[in-house]
Every structure is written in C-alpha cells, then in structure tokens.
Amino acid sequence: MEHITLKDIEQMEKIFRLNLINSVTGFKSANLIATSSEEGITNVAVFSSITHLGSNPPFIGFVLRPTTVPRHTYKNIKDTGIYTINHIHQGITDKAHYSSAKHENSEFEACQLNEEYIEGFAAPFVKESHIKLGMSFQEEIPIPSNDTLLIVGKVEHIVLDKKYIAKDGQIDLDLAETVAISGLNNYHKTAIQGSYAYARVGDFPKNVRN
C-alpha cells in the first residue's frame, strides 16, 4: 500500500497535486450552472461541487472561489438572485467541458449549447440538459480555511421528462444518462450496482436489484 502524507502532498508538482486531490473524494456531480447578467448577457459553467443540503425546504449548495473564474456566475447570482442547475449527460460532455475555457462572450454560443426559458423566471436553462433546476439564491457562507464560498440556493423549479421519475420519487439518473465527474476532466457513465431498503438494525441489507 502506498502511504502519502500531507508533507508529500505539499511537496508535489502542482498539476500532479491538483489531479490527485481533485480525485481523492470519489465521484462528483456533473452540472452546468447558468446565469444571466442584469444586461441579459448569459453565462454557463461546469460545477462539480453541487451538493444536497436538505429536502424540506429543498436546499442545494455549491462551492465557488469568488476571486477566480468563473466569477461571472457569482456576480450574476448576486445581482439577479437566480440561477439554474442543469445535469450534464453523456451526449454533451464535450460542450459542457468547453465552458471551462475563459470565453469572453456568452459561453452558450461558444459551447454550442442553447438557452431555454420558462415563464416568470429570467435565468437561462440549458436546453440540451435532461434534468434542469431553477434556483433562488438563499445565502452565501464564507469558508475561511481557503477563501471559498458556499452558495446556498432553494429549488424553485424542476424541469424534466416524467419518464425519469420512479414511483417512489427517485430520479433514474442512469436512464437520464447523467454523468459523474472524477478529477478535473473525466466524465463517467453509470449503471446501477445495488439498491437497498432503508437500513434497520437486525436486517442486513439485501440488494433489490439482484
């Protein structure tokens, strides 16, 4: 077994460390956050830090470094109070990844992605995405350890094809071809391996997919 210490990490070559530490937490969610400026200039960028915070009210968080790209996302969210979260699926990983480049104008056009709107909500959705969330900004929480921000938002809208929702409310992410991210630039497709009932003492989990 390889044993890597904090001292080893500190002394690593920068890109090697970036790749290692970005893959060490396991798989990450793969989403495009889209916003519009007050002047109507739209913006879209990959985020892999989107995290469930609570179901009732439905709160979602993501981590942002306000001093670096994609700073437009932060400014637009603060100015307009709304944004969208759009799942990246297998068919659009290349376009989604391209949004990480430092585009000067709308990333939608540069990335060959299309905007879509719903009535009464001014932030753009990514038309190509299969699962789309309309979010309202709730609060920003500074993370002093490394000058990042946790942005907390509330789910105002969910737009998706009905076929992705199972009877118990779960979204079938395999069917929707939603991908998972590892590291900085790897997109993975998925297949169910195990599903278990709510865990209770004395009742060792049985895989209901077997």
Added chain:
Amino acid sequence: MEHITLKDIEQMEKIFRLNLINSVTGFKSANLIATSSEEGITNVAVFSSITHLGSNPPFIGFVLRPTTVPRHTYKNIKDTGIYTINHIHQGITDKAHYSSAKHENSEFEACQLNEEYIEGFAAPFVKESHIKLGMSFQEEIPIPSNDTLLIVGKVEHIVLDKKYIAKDGQIDLDLAETVAISGLNNYHKTAIQGSYAYARVGDFPKNVRN
C-alpha cells in the same frame, strides 16, 4: 416536459419528496466516515456529501446535521480532532449501507467491516476500502438555512494501492471500483465516458478516450 414547482415540492408526500430532492443534484460521492471516541469506541457511517474544497492545502468538506444521527461522528471528530474518509467500492455496498441503521455499539462489528490503523494516527480506517484518507478537523461552519454544519478537514494521509494512481496524479476510480450514490439508497458502478484536456478558447474539447 414535467414542470415541478416549489409549491408542488412543499405539498409532496414526505418520502416521495426525500427521494426526489436527494436525487436531483446528480451523482454523489460514496464514502464511509470512521471515528473513535475518547474511550476508544469506534464508529462508521455512510456520507454522500463529501466535497472537494481545495487542493493546496488539501481541504475536504462534508455536511452534517448535528441534531440527528449519526451524531457520534460529530462528537468524536470534535473530541479527537481526527477522522477517516474511506471510499465505498462495489464489493462493500451492502455492508456500507447497513451502517445507516441505528446501531447501539460499534458499527464496524455490526456491519462486518474491519478496523485498520496507521502509526501515529488514532482514528480507524476501513480495512476493506481501496482508497482511505486520514483527516484532521479544521473548522465547522454553520449553514443557517437549515441548521446543518459544513465540516472542513485537511488531508493528512492518503492510503491506497499505487496501481490506482495514474502518471498525472489522477486516481482511476473506475479501476478502484469506487461507486457513486444516487438518492438515499442507490449505488452505481461507473465507466469512463470522456476525458478532455484543460479547456482553452478556440480549441473545442476532443475526447482522448475515443
């Protein structure tokens, strides 16, 4: 297209809402957090909110609701200042899932998982896990929106088989059979779909896995 509003979400049956909102962010990381009390009673629990915060220093966060189970995890981290994060792989999803039950004694024994230690670090690792992190507690950040906490830790140790680390530092999570979680009780295996170079303007991403 189905359009679900916040009002619809608020009026949903509780379990349906839990399942829907827990799957709406996409795939989640699948890890076991293990701790030991000051008296040496060990504890292990599934967490799907573990998130990369930064690479240098290597910071990782996760979300915890201190007023509910697994409260042992929180108390032990605060008391001892250390914990471990252990990837869940395909071979242990049933054992890992069982840690969610409200066990009274050590979850290690109840879940048929084994403890493993490294010199100079008192928190237990999960022996069966393929990728293991030894963490030091850094800070806790209240999330006022829903009374949860973001726990920030620093990576002190990484223990894994060398074969999982690629030349560029990335961990091959497919090879390590690390799973991804959707919703509350689904574990997914993965396969690479696309890998792209660092995105630059004018250079549309090409999939290096094709």
